[in-house]
Amino acid sequence: MPTIDLPDAEAQCSELAELIRPHLRSDTVLVGIHSGGVWVARRLCERLALNKEIGLIDVSFYRDDYSERGLHPRVKPSSIPFDVEGRPLILVDDVLYTGRTTRAAINELFDYGRPASIQLAVLADRGRRQLPICADYCPWRVALDPSQELILSTNDDGRLQWSVAENA
Amino acid sequence: MRNPQLNANGELTHLLSIEGLPREVITHILDTASSFLKVSHRDVKKVPLLRGKSVFNVFFENSTRTRTTFEIAAKRLSADVINLDVTRSSTAKGETLLDTVDNLVAMHADMFVVRHAASGAPHLIADHLHRLGRRDVHVVNAGDGRHAHPTQGLLDMYTIRHYKKDFNDLVVAVVGDILHSRVARSDLHALTTLGAAELRAVGPQTLLPTAIEKMGVRVCHDLRAGLRDCDVIIMLRLQNERMNGALLPSAREYFSCYGLTPAMLALAKPDAIVMHPGPMNRGVEIDSDVADGPQAVILPQVTFGIAVRMAVMGILAGN
Numbered sequence A: 001m002p003t004i005d006l007p008d009a010e011a012q013c014s015e016l017a018e019l020i021r022p023h024l025r026s027d028t029v030l031v032g033i034h035s036g037g038v039w040v041a042r043r044l045c046e047r048l049a050l051n052k053e054i055g056l057i058d059v060s061f062y063r064d065d066y067s068e069r070g071l072h073p074r075v076k077p078s079s080i081p082f083d084v085e086g087r088p089l090i091l092v093d094d095v096l097y098t099g100r101t102t103r104a105a106i107n108e109l110f111d112y113g114r115p116a117s118i119q120l121a122v123l124a125d126r127g128r129r130q131l132p133i134c135a136d137y138c139p140w141r142v143a144l145d146p147s148q149e150l151i152l153s154t155n156d157d158g159r160l161q162w163s164v165a166e167n168a
Numbered sequence B: 001m002r003n004p005q006l007n008a009n010g011e012l013t014h015l016l017s018i019e020g021l022p023r024e025v026i027t028h029i030l031d032t033a034s035s036f037l038k039v040s041h042r043d044v045k046k047v048p049l050l051r052g053k054s055v056f057n058v059f060f061e062n063s064t065r066t067r068t069t070f071e072i073a074a075k076r077l078s079a080d081v082i083n084l085d086v087t088r089s090s091t092a093k094g095e096t097l098l099d100t101v102d103n104l105v106a107m108h109a110d111m112f113v114v115r116h117a118a119s120g121a122p123h124l125i126a127d128h129l130h131r132l133g134r135r136d137v138h139v140v141n142a143g144d145g146r147h148a149h150p151t152q153g154l155l156d157m158y159t160i161r162h163y164k165k166d167f168n169d170l171v172v173a174v175v176g177d178i179l180h181s182r183v184a185r186s187d188l189h190a191l192t193t194l195g196a197a198e199l200r201a202v203g204p205q206t207l208l209p210t211a212i213e214k215m216g217v218r219v220c221h222d223l224r225a226g227l228r229d230c231d232v233i234i235m236l237r238l239q240n241e242r243m244n245g246a247l248l249p250s251a252r253e254y255f256s257c258y259g260l261t262p263a264m265l266a267l268a269k270p271d272a273i274v275m276h277p278g279p280m281n282r283g284v285e286i287d288s289d290v291a292d293g294p295q296a297v298i299l300p301q302v303t304f305g306i307a308v309r310m311a312v313m314g315i316l317a318g319n
Helices: A009-023 A036-047 A100-110 B023-039 B064-076 B097-106 B121-132 B150-164 B182-194 B223-227 B251-258 B298-318
Strands: A029-033 A055-057 A088-096 A117-125 A148-154 A160-166 B054-059 B080-085 B111-116 B138-144 B171-175 B198-202 B218-220 B232-235 B273-275
Touching (some): A029 A036, A055 A100, B023 B182, B097 B111, B150 B182, B171 B182, B182 B198, B182 B232, B218 B223
Parallel strands (some): A088 A117
């Protein structure tokens, strides 16, 4: 099993913000995917001094594994507090893996209207995509075994941190 | 004994009655409903959760309103909805309930929404599907006889939670024809499970079930005593057909004793909410000034009802 050094997630948020900054437009808005993506989107919003509220999206109603796994027990309401129509959006998630969550999020966003564009920003890209999706902004590419789960969480001080769990 | 509503993992697989549902399951449905509520405000009022699934509304008893809300809920989940007015077709030709079900299963039904005049009919169907080994077909009780109307009970709980946040300190009065009301039974079971502080059943002796005290309910034959310092008032529809059964002298006399007027409502807490499952009889159980007044939450109940039914169907179809 590969063991890896886990980087500082807070520093990565700053790094990600700098990757995005040159491409920001005055009407760009961020949409975080529950729950890790929302934490990252909030930090990006602060570091980029965006004055617009971020959107929150829970893709539970759009997942393609619903018939196998059922409805997620803790579905959060999606909240898109702005008009999506004609706007450049940046979708934010913590980890990009199979690409299925991103696919579900894009589908959901289109049910709110037709955005001008959607870009994808993630803290970590662990490869092994199952769909033709790639990140536009990503500070960290990491190879992990499929049995390993890369988890972003908040510690007691409210700081973001990475951990890796082994799934049997 | 097997709980007919839950699968081996303790997940909800049919919704037959609120009685016997664990508190966590009820809370899960209400939490999920709040996510669905937002879907109805969007440009596209649909999510693809039940895409490709067939939901059969099988109504052995007339009800345009409940059938329509289930139909809207299923359509907002992207299901295909088939409405069967069985009273006018199969049953009229002599087909038994379970034969009707078998035929619909052969048409690849994924979910049945059932209303029946006989208490226990949805349970019978769920049991039948279990014996057939069809764990992939789900049943929702949309009202059976005098027994239960669980989605109405759940939407009432959603409404109460929306306005009152917490059940712990609540005094809730259910007023009217409790004897014939499956809504009242579902509400009382749900409120007990969710831990409401005090439940009152208010109505004339002839319209209250015997031994209702055993449900932990305080019985009041006097409306004033029943409403005093209440947080929530659930009015029930007085079914006109009860007048013929010598249970009541007249609609006018009923209104004078049990009609909710502004003066009566003033006895409840100033922020008390007034609920009604509809359809209302203005001037029989409720005064128009109350029904249209600021404390009435009767139309929000309808809106919440769609989200709650979406949550129920979304959860069932995934289990």
